[in-house]
């Protein structure tokens with residue numbers, strides 16, 4: 001069965017799946033964000049994302065084996081693991097680039113066999129990419145503005161261009177951009193061409209673009225890869241501030257364990273496509289299976305289990 005042509009087989013399960021007791025996640029963006037694992041575990045109904053028994057293979061290579069995972073509203077949730085563990089595959093399943101062979105993905109009360117990528121924004125999901133995906137020739141401001149492009153269809157825009165309604169939307173969008181640009185301390189470089197900025201700043205622009213639409217769930221693909229140590233610390237502060245300020249739920253996959261441990265409320269560990277641990281940073285750090293996976297000789301790209 002070809003994964004590429006499987007678009008037509010995408011099923012919306014919400015009408016057929018047995019009710020598992022999951023209630024709709026509250027729309028209340030103004031709520032105080034849930035912090036920490038206690039609230040996350042205590043209130044299942046505030047689950048923003050649920051993965052149930054996800055399996056995925058590429059030919060003979062198993063990328064994911066029966067992985068289940070939940071992400072609670074307002075938490076910073078990390079997935080770590082050695083190279084080849086299945087982290088990117090999992091994020092691609094969440095964002096709809098891959099269709100799992102088995103399992104189900106839930107955003108709030110909506111369940112999918114394959115996530116409709118084009119509707120991610122409508123479900124309140126935004127993402128950043130491991131390799132920057134900025135418009136390098138555009139200004140910082142315009143790059144961030146692109147994060148709102150999905151709000152108005154091009155045809156609609158053409159029809160109403162110049163109308164009071166169009167001007168109001170434009171003003172609202174620009175105000176949203178101004179707010180996030182200032183929040184992420186990008187005001188000084190707002191007119192600079194994005195491609196000319198240092199890499200760490202470009203990463204921050206990408207974060208701003210993902211945040212400008214105020215997603216409920218933000219997916220970060222190795223946000224700290226390739227930046228300097230001080231930029232890492234800065235970026236990680238910005239991620240935490242975004243959660244605290246906007247209540248954004250954050251799911252990040254990351255290689256840099258040390259940073260993740262300090263930033264995340266809960267950490268899941270993948271190894272050879274299996275979830276081998278899931279808990280608070282302290283629980284995961286003390287888990288012998290995790291220590292073995294990271295210190296074992298099986299993986300080419302070892303990372304020390306930093307404290």
Ligand SMILES: Nc1ncnc2c1ncn2[C@@H]1O[C@H](COP(=O)(O)OP(=O)(O)O)[C@@H](O)[C@H]1O
Pocket residue numbers: 058061062063081082083084085086087088089090
């Ligand atoms: N598009 C693909 N085609 C074939 N194999 C893939 C593809 N994506 C991932 N894999 C394989 O799945 C496994 C998990 O890869 P990946 O999800 O990229 O791991 P990680 O992000 O943790 O390094 C690896 O063995 C990888 O080679």
Ligand SMILES: [Mg+2]
Pocket residue numbers: 087088089
């Ligand atoms: Mg990867």
